[in-house]
Amino acid sequence: MSGRQREKAGLSGFARRLLAEWRRRGWAARGERVVAAVSGGVDSLALLLGVEELTRAGLLGLDLTVAHLDHGLRGARGQEDARWVETTARGLGFEVVTGRGGVGARDNLEQAARRARYEFLAETARAAGAAAVIVAHTLDDQAETVLLRLLRGSGADGLSAMCHERRLEGGGEVTLRRPLLAWARRADTEGYCRERGLDARRDEMNDDESFARVRVRRRLLPLLETFNPRAAEALARAADLLRDDAAALDAWAARLLEEARAAPTESDEGEAGAAAWPLSVASLAAAEASPRRRAIRLWLARGRGGLRRVELAHVLAVEKLLEGTRGGRVAELPGGARVERRRGRLLFLGERG
Amino acid sequence: MSGRQREKAGLSGFARRLLAEWRRRGWAARGERVVAAVSGGVDSLALLLGVEELTRAGLLGLDLTVAHLDHGLRGARGQEDARWVETTARGLGFEVVTGRGGVGARDNLEQAARRARYEFLAETARAAGAAAVIVAHTLDDQAETVLLRLLRGSGADGLSAMCHERRLEGGGEVTLRRPLLAWARRADTEGYCRERGLDARRDEMNDDESFARVRVRRRLLPLLETFNPRAAEALARAADLLRDDAAALDAWAARLLEEARAAPTESDEGEAGAAAWPLSVASLAAAEASPRRRAIRLWLARGRGGLRRVELAHVLAVEKLLEGTRGGRVAELPGGARVERRRGRLLFLGERG
Numbered sequence: 001m002s003g004r005q006r007e008k009a010g011l012s013g014f015a016r017r018l019l020a021e022w023r024r025r026g027w028a029a030r031g032e033r034v035v036a037a038v039s040g041g042v043d044s045l046a047l048l049l050g051v052e053e054l055t056r057a058g059l060l061g062l063d064l065t066v067a068h069l070d071h072g073l074r075g076a077r078g079q080e081d082a083r084w085v086e087t088t089a090r091g092l093g094f095e096v097v098t099g100r101g102g103v104g105a106r107d108n109l110e111q112a113a114r115r116a117r118y119e120f121l122a123e124t125a126r127a128a129g130a131a132a133v134i135v136a137h138t139l140d141d142q143a144e145t146v147l148l149r150l151l152r153g154s155g156a157d158g159l160s161a162m163c164h165e166r167r168l169e170g171g172g173e174v175t176l177r178r179p180l181l182a183w184a185r186r187a188d189t190e191g192y193c194r195e196r197g198l199d200a201r202r203d204e205m206n207d208d209e210s211f212a213r214v215r216v217r218r219r220l221l222p223l224l225e226t227f228n229p230r231a232a233e234a235l236a237r238a239a240d241l242l243r244d245d246a247a248a249l250d251a252w253a254a255r256l257l258e259e260a261r262a263a264p265t266e267s268d269e270g271e272a273g274a275a276a277w278p279l280s281v282a283s284l285a286a287a288e289a290s291p292r293r294r295a296i297r298l299w300l301a302r303g304r305g306g307l308r309r310v311e312l313a314h315v316l317a318v319e320k321l322l323e324g325t326r327g328g329r330v331a332e333l334p335g336g337a338r339v340e341r342r343r344g345r346l347l348f349l350g351e352r353g
Numbered sequence: 354m355s356g357r358q359r360e361k362a363g364l365s366g367f368a369r370r371l372l373a374e375w376r377r378r379g380w381a382a383r384g385e386r387v388v389a390a391v392s393g394g395v396d397s398l399a400l401l402l403g404v405e406e407l408t409r410a411g412l413l414g415l416d417l418t419v420a421h422l423d424h425g426l427r428g429a430r431g432q433e434d435a436r437w438v439e440t441t442a443r444g445l446g447f448e449v450v451t452g453r454g455g456v457g458a459r460d461n462l463e464q465a466a467r468r469a470r471y472e473f474l475a476e477t478a479r480a481a482g483a484a485a486v487i488v489a490h491t492l493d494d495q496a497e498t499v500l501l502r503l504l505r506g507s508g509a510d511g512l513s514a515m516c517h518e519r520r521l522e523g524g525g526e527v528t529l530r531r532p533l534l535a536w537a538r539r540a541d542t543e544g545y546c547r548e549r550g551l552d553a554r555r556d557e558m559n560d561d562e563s564f565a566r567v568r569v570r571r572r573l574l575p576l577l578e579t580f581n582p583r584a585a586e587a588l589a590r591a592a593d594l595l596r597d598d599a600a601a602l603d604a605w606a607a608r609l610l611e612e613a614r615a616a617p618t619e620s621d622e623g624e625a626g627a628a629a630w631p632l633s634v635a636s637l638a639a640a641e642a643s644p645r646r647r648a649i650r651l652w653l654a655r656g657r658g659g660l661r662r663v664e665l666a667h668v669l670a671v672e673k674l675l676e677g678t679r680g681g682r683v684a685e686l687p688g689g690a691r692v693e694r695r696r697g698r699l700l701f702l703g704e705r706g
Contacts (some may be wrong), residue, residue: 215580288597
């Protein structure tokens with residue numbers, strides 16, 4: 001037996017795969033403060049149990065805090081879940097932080113709940129001085145996300161779905177990690193919880209077919225698996241490939257924007273130093289369509305302070321300005337700003353313009 | 354009424370949309386010799402009738418030849434179809450060329466039939482001195498193709514599916530055009546044939562659910578449309594966006610390969626001038642993952658004369674060579690060739706190496 005084989009003897013298959021993923025991503029095995037997001041559902045319970053098993057085996061030595069948010073949308077059941085997570089996690093030897101509420105009256109319940117959850121995680125991580133937050137999204141969640149984005153007509157950015165590791169918004173230097181995303185099927189998390197003799201909490205929203213995600217999980221993915229039993233893996237693989245593509249094209253777009261930067265002239269002095277500096281039409285026109293459109297999006301985001309309500313049609317309208325040979329042409333943007341072509345340059349003009 | 358409005362008065366909706374697409378793509382409206390691939394099915398019949406309607410209205414003036422291939426797989430029914438296409442197309446005032454056979458004993462029937470069809474079209478186009486071949490793939494075909502590729506785990510290249518216009522393989526300067534791809538749903542082609550009072554031929558293969566494409570059409574796409582009635586359009590839009598991405602990344606990869614070209618040294622003189630020239634490890638290592646992997650694929654294709662049996666795993670094995678600091682490391686390729694890292698360069702070594 002090699003050292004590696006010896007250290008894994010007696011480990012469950014789930015813990016073994018979790019450890020392999022942890023190492024593959026180059027995450028520290030010990031000494032780090034980490035926050036684990038635990039709803040009490042089967043996926044997050046499996047993640048917590050997996051970390052606990054690896055800790056007992058001496059293979060992980062994290063300073064782990066369990067974070068649980070009760071959105072306050074499920075009344076007594078939400079409170080029961082919170083108490084259950086507290087008891088279970090303490091029983092496993094972990095510290096627990098619980099929070100409640102945070103979902104205001106926003107247009108989309110799923111989005112509002114998601115935002116409240118991430119705000120709570122960032123806050124908990126900051127308070128704990130944690131280096132990372134781990135969340136229990138699985139390969140099934142990834143496949144579902146790809147399908148939902150595909151149904152919306154997304155390109156590479158949307159189809160990239162969730163990444164394995166990224167900076168947590170609002171969390172400073174804290175990273176968000178998804179240790180189950182690359183490999184764990186829902187059957188794996190369910191099987192492992194059963195193996196460990198623990199019943200996870202059930203969220204009745206997971207059975208509510210008025211949510212598109214629930215219908216994707218229950219109807220669409222099973223149908224895809226009649227074509228290819230590894231359909232979820234195929235979708236996740238596409239997401240990984242497209243994420244690399246999108247990252248490369250974004251880097252290209254940022255370079256393109258620098259290269260196309262045109263010197264401001266006296267007549268548009270008011271715009272000098274603006275985030276959306278004047279662009280050389282000739283530079284942009286010579287670039288490939290895909291990085292050019294990404295550069296235009298990036299430029300509009302800088303000028304407008306975001307891309308709210310900006311559609312592909314607006315980007316194409318700005319791109320169209322590059323074709324004309326006469327000056328003075330304009331593309332209108334949502335919210336009153338506009339882009340003008342003047343003497344071989346594109347100018348971003350805010351509402352004041 | 355404007356001139357444009359007047360010229361379209363009395364046109365069917367189908368012909369109007371066909372004309373709009375023809376103009377949007379910048380295809381010549383008259384004077385060109387064009388070959389139309391007509392199986393006799395509802396899509397190709399609708400395309401032919403649409404061209405005929407626009408010709409009668411004086412809006413298109415093409416020198417059109419109808420090409421029909423009987424694959425010889427359906428016995429008497431195939432021959433009936435061929436006669437029917439001949440009679441119908443002649444009745445509409447078009448020349449007809451028919452062919453038969455060409456499907457050898459190959460592993461995949463669909464692929465073999467497809468290859469025979471395209472060889473026949475290229476031959477017909479060359480013989481007719483045609484500038485273009487038009488085929489009747491619809492938006493439904495495009496959505497089906499995206500789904501089939503997705504089920505296989507394809508990245509941007511596969512998910513780009515069919516393009517609206519490209520060079521026809523084996524057809525010299527002949528272009529392949531798909532005038533229905535961007536907009537026509539199967540309901541449009543069926544409705545238009547009905548409007549024109551013609552019953553298209555029925556291919557029983559279109560009802561055979563042992564073909565994955567038939568199951569995608571009958572089961573998967575209808576389920577997707579319960580989520581989004583415009584799911585087919587969303588899939589086609591993703592394909593268009595990813596096609597632009599893939600084209601830009603391929604151009605980047607080709608540039609990267611030039612930039613990474615390392616001077617051959619005396620010891621590998623035998624390889625000088627090879628299509629897969631030595632590459633500088635430092636140049637490749639500095640590049641982004643997505644264009645780098647594409648550059649490696651391109652390089653392997655040049656060295657091996659193709660990518661048969663080359664999988665993502667082989668590309669990643671070659672990429673892995675870039676990480677090491679010691680020389681002399683090797684990645685094996687299917688068919689006996691290999692890549693070696695020597696003194697800061699990657700060398701492609703054929704079977705002789």
